[in-house]
Each structure stands twice: as structure tokens, then as C-alpha cells.
Amino acid sequence: MAEQLITLESFWTLREKMPLIDARSEGEFTQSHIPGAFNLPILNNQERVLVGTLYKEKGSEQATLKGFELVGPRFHQIQKQAIQSFPDRKVILYCWRGGMRSQILSWLLSMVGFEVLRLKGGYKTYRTFTFEEVRKELSLLVLGGKTGSAKTLLLNKLKEKGEQVVDLEGLANHRGSSFGSIGLPEQPSVEQFENLLAEEIRLLDPKKPLWVENESRKIGRVILPDRFFEQMISSPLIDIQKSDEERIQHIESEYGILPKEDLIKAVKRLQKKLGGLRTQEAIEDIEAGNHASWIRNLLLYYDKTYDFDLHRHDSSKTQTLDLTGQNLDSQIQLLLQAKNQFYGN
Template identity: 40%
Template sequence: MQKITPADMLAQKSQLPLLDVRTPAEYERGHIPGAINFPLFSNEERVIIGTLYKKKGKNLAVEKGLELVGPKLAQFVKSAKKLAVNQEIMLHCWRGGMRSGSMAWLFETAGLRPKVLQGGYKAYRQLVHRDFSERKLPLKVLSGATGSGKTIILHEMAKQGHQVIDLEKLANHKGSSFGAIGEDPQPVTEHFENLLHQRILELDPSRPVWIENESRGIGSVYIPQGFWEQMQTAPLINISIPQKNRLDILTQIYTGEDPALLQAAFERIKKKLGGQNLKKALQALQEGDYHTAAEIALYYYDKAYAYGLEKNKSRSIEMIDFDYFEADKMAQVLTLAGQAEN
């Protein structure tokens, strides 16, 4: 059995399968991107063993674990052999302890060459947080009022070969009261951090990396502190587009979505919007007038955006006004501006 560091594991992850032998519940809370859940114990079995450990001690808990795992051993080996590459396979548990050690012993006995992550998932998470602070990227922050099409422009930049981190895609949230509408359920913050770290590892640190200006909280997840500090001081390019284009973009995004979800989103910003504006917005939704509803929403979001821009700590802020919205052309203009800033 070979033990490997988190850095070694990440370097080999594209060539070798990585098995996460923790329970499905642990895996669901957060896991190494690309890892395959290969649980030694089910959620229920882990509870039984944990309770026995606390009440009766380690020896009885181990005996119970062996009793529960025994009938599964043959299937574990068969499944692992199908996944292994040239008989090699990587695996981990929470701390690199009994679960991964036991599974590695089994695999080795069956003729495989297992590599166990030293320190387990806990050590990987420590590396993730260290990298957010220490791994510096040449970030370029794209800013603009709600409905300016920033995400659309970032996607166009990516098509043109530029490096982009799409935080809203990683978070499954568009970052406003309306942000969850039309999106998959959000990951927990822990797994959002893992996904962000994976994306960072895919990037060339010698080339600019474009990212959208966000609040630290994106729905229910939070940008990790070290990376957030990099975003706060990175050069920022702020765009503006005509109001008509902004309303068209928002209308296109939300037309066809569940009116009840839109109504709930408006009600969440009632205090900032004001009772009369809320009433008008809800009436517009009932009439299918999404254009008017979007216009009312911008009344609130434009004030919040202006305040945020005023408080921005970027070392460099450039304002670029467009009298049109054509994402491909705007992406070219912005990337040229970003190069000039260097």
C-alpha cells in the first residue's frame, strides 16, 4: 500500500480513479471533484458503529464493522477491479484511517496496487484553503449593473479562448433574490469551495482570468476568504449598456419561469422596494408583463449596485460604456482593455 499526499493525488486524478470510501451522506456534503463514492458503510451502518464505539468501546465497534462489511468484500473487489487502471487505484476516507486502510488492505490482497491519500479528505480540505490564500491568479473582474449581461459576456470570452471562472455556475445561483430560479439545487459551501479549487487548478496562472463581480455570498454559499480578498483588490472593468437591453436580457431569462417563484423573490426585497412598487411588480407578473416587472426590480438593484461600486476596494477601476449589447464584440473590447491594463 502506497501513501500519497493531496498534491500527488490531484496530479494523478486525471489518470487514476479516486474512490471516496466515506458514507454517501459525507460524500454529499462535500467531496473531491471527480471522486467516486465507494462507501465501506452505509449511512445507517456508520451510525450503528459510531454509537457502539461511544457506548461500548473500540473493540466491539470494530467487530460490528467486520460483521457488516464481511458480506460485501467480494463485490468491493469486483467493482474496484473494473475501475482500476493497470491494477492501480487511489482511495481515501475522512482522515486516512481505518476505513481507507481496511479497503486498501483488501484491494492489495486481491492483487491491486492501492494508493491511499495520507490524511484523507481532511488533508485535502486543508490544501484547498491554503491554495485559496497562496495561489495567486491574475484576476480581471467584470462588473456592471444587474441585467448588463456579464455572464453572457464571460461565456463569450470562454468561447474566444480566454480563461474564465463562472462563480454563478459553480454555485447554481445568479446571485440575487431571483438567483435560484431556473437553477439546480445549490451545493453546500464546502463543496462549492472544492469545485472552485478544481477550476483554479485547471487555469494557467500566467494568463488573465476573468471573473464576474459578486457579493461574497452567492445564494447560500460563500466565496472563500483567501480568494475573496484576491477578487477585492483585482483590477475591475465596469460596463454599462442601454436600459432597453438590460430589460430585454432579464425578460428573456425569467419569462416562462414559475410566477410563484418570481412573486416570492419580489416579496423578499419588499422592504427595499417599497409597498407600492411591490404591488405594481406583482400586478405586472399577473398580467404577464415581465418587462415592467424587471424595470421595477432594477429600481432596487441599481441602488444596491451603485453603493457596492462606491465601496469597491479594487486598485484599478475602468468604466466602459456600450451603446449596444453584442456579447461577442463586447468580449473582444473587454479582453483588449484587460491586456492594456497589464
């Protein structure tokens, strides 16, 4: 069956109906890809380097011949894998620029009865879109508060109430502290994080405010897009307040169940900032299961860090909101009232 070229505009709808194949090498795919894609490489990492070098040194024809020499013996394996993975034989596929690799894969699959839609411009077209999407103007509303204020829980509840929310830490697979990666999958690359963020922003109503949690420029190894972070700094911020007891209880509910060895490693990463004595005290409390004690110890450091970071925001756009002792429903109502003061009903 003949292939059909599709634009990025058509792709958004069609990908909900058909599986998506990335024909690039496994290394390129790991670095970044269109979310939801399945990797079926035409050239693997080593072969791609070899063909690329040959292209630079001897030109397109020699590189093309070498590519077919390398991948030709595997044609039947690629076809069998596709048939097994996609029994309906309808797929969308792409490579880097919509060039030779996706053309070859399209030809191979068409030969065994696949209906193939190929993304015009390939991943490069998609990536150009996501790069621009995460840097466009947004109406942000930043939720701040010291460690343990249950900001992520509140954002999730706001989303349930119909508010527009993007969970930056969820996309980054990191909770934003030395302890932030414990028990979570590996973080995406910076580029892949931007792809994930763009996918969420694309579906939002630009006329409505978007809630995000107050973050540093880096969430673990992920770096927030420059313009997005600049907008966070200049946007309205609601700084929620809770008692130390409430914060410690919340942190203990999330971190007290984690492996002690992981908690100790996280504390040791902070040793230069905590000092030798406080580090040792925290480790001893973790080993003894005295979670409230080591959490209280570390909050002394994290509270100072938060106070320092809070000064980056425009004080005239910062509203302090005391949620101490309030139940969850009341906290949400107070947050919505605070939002209306910045953005109206």
C-alpha cells in the first residue's frame, strides 16, 4: 500500500487512532522522542555513526550504499517485529527529518500490507513546535510554600476541580530536593522534558491561568526552559503557610516509608551544607526510625533555602496564605479565592 505524508497539524488527531513508530537509532530515541512512540530503528547507534562518517567523507551515494549493506540483511526481522507489534498494520512513522530512514521503513512495511502515514519533516518538525511551545507567553499562577506544605497534593486537587495545572515535578520524575529521585523512574533528558511539557501546554486554554509549583531553575538534572522560568519569577505567587507539625507529618507520610539506605545517601549529599554534626544526627535518627526528628533537623536547611529563593519574586505579586489547621476542602477554597484576586473569576 502507498504511504501518505501528513502534516504536524493532522498528526495531533491521527496519533490518537494509530500507533507511532520512531525509525531513528536507539540512542536518538533515548535522548528524546515524540511521547508514546515505539522505537523500531533502521540503523542502530553504531551503524548510524558509520554511515554518518561515510557521508561526510565520501558523499551521499557511498553512505546510502553502506546503509543498505548494513540494514539489508535485517529487513525481514524489521518486518516481522512490526507485524508482531502492530497486528492492525496501520501506523504513523517518523525519523529525524522525514528522510531516508522513515522512507525505507515505510517501504518495508508497505511491502507486507501496512497502511503507513509518514510525518512530514519528521521529529525535527515536532521538536521545533515543542521548543517554541514551552517558551510562549502564559498566564501562570505559582504555588509556593516551604518543604512539606503538600503543594503537589493541593495542585492535584485543584486539577480535580477543573483548574489548569501542570505538575512540573511529575514530568521531571523528581520532587525537587536531595531526596527527590528516591523511588521514581529515571529522569527524562532536558529535551524530552520540554516535549512532555509542550504536550500539556498545547491542550490548555490560553485565556485561563495555569497553576504550577514554585521551583528552582533545575528540578534534579532537568533544567526548566529559560522563558518559562522567567515567567514563573515574574508571575503572581501564592505563598502558603502551614505549621511545622503539619509539614513534618506530611513529609513523614511520603518519605518515612522509603528505604533507609536511600534516605541516608540523600542526607550525605547535603553534608557540606548541613555540617558534620547535623548530618550525623540525621543519619542516626533515620537508622533508629525517628523520622520526625531527622525531618525537623533538615527543615532548618530547607527553610533557609526557600526564604532565599522567595526573594526572587516580585513582592507586589506575592500573597501569603495561612492554611494552618484547615481541612483539604477549605484549603482549596482559599486558594481559589486567592487566584480570583489575581485573575478574577
